[in-house]
Amino acid sequence: MTHLTIGHLAERAGVATSAIRFYESRGLVSSVRTTGNQRRYEQSTLRRIAFIRTAQRVGLSLDEIAEALDTLPDGRALTKADWRRLSTAWRPRLDEQIERIERLRDRLDSCIGCGCLSLRTCALSNPGDEAADRGPGAAFLEPHGRRAR
Numbered sequence: 001m002t003h004l005t006i007g008h009l010a011e012r013a014g015v016a017t018s019a020i021r022f023y024e025s026r027g028l029v030s031s032v033r034t035t036g037n038q039r040r041y042e043q044s045t046l047r048r049i050a051f052i053r054t055a056q057r058v059g060l061s062l063d064e065i066a067e068a069l070d071t072l073p074d075g076r077a078l079t080k081a082d083w084r085r086l087s088t089a090w091r092p093r094l095d096e097q098i099e100r101i102e103r104l105r106d107r108l109d110s111c112i113g114c115g116c117l118s119l120r121t122c123a124l125s126n127p128g129d130e131a132a133d134r135g136p137g138a139a140f141l142e143p144h145g146r147r148a149r
Contacts, residue, residue, distance in 0.1 A: 003032070003040035013049040020049070026062055028052055028069055047078050059097050060090065 010017045020041075023029045029048050031039040048069065055065045068086050072078065 002043045004043060004045070006031075006039045006041065009041045009045060009049075013046055013053075015049060015053070023049065023052060026066060028062070028066055051078055051083075055090075058090075058094060060093070064090075064093070 004012070006017050006020055010020055013020070020029065024031060024039075029041065029045050029052075031041050031045075034040060051069075052065055055068070056062075068089075071086075072082055
């Protein structure tokens with residue numbers, strides 16, 4: 001089995017060594033230690049990092065990523081079936097995010113939807129600060145009228 005140094009893994013994965021150490025501290029990747037206490041990573045870690053980076057790019061949190069990775073056996077790369085299962089499970093979450101981004105795009109030039117009353121149109125879009133009972137944040141941008149979290 002081929003093991004990579006942290007520097008080689010970072011170079012191949014296109015991330016900083018500090019990112020790899022951070023991922024390891026969060027339990028997203030793992031290493032073995034040499035007798036000199038140096039980290040060594042299985043080559044399959046490259047795919048795990050690619051998976052982490054892709055999931056981050058689509059807006060998933062590290063907690064969501066960790067939860068997904070916890071369903072996979074340690075010591076092997078993601079398979080096509082693994083990816084299909086994970087991506088299918090994330091579809092509703094990603095659809096909500098897409099809806100939120102579209103709402104932001106469509107409303108950005110007129111109102112941020114937060115109930116702040118700081119823009120002239122807030123008096124029209126949110127008279128009497130009715131959005132306040134929805135909680136903090138951009139309540140109008142949340143899908144299906146949910147409260148911001």
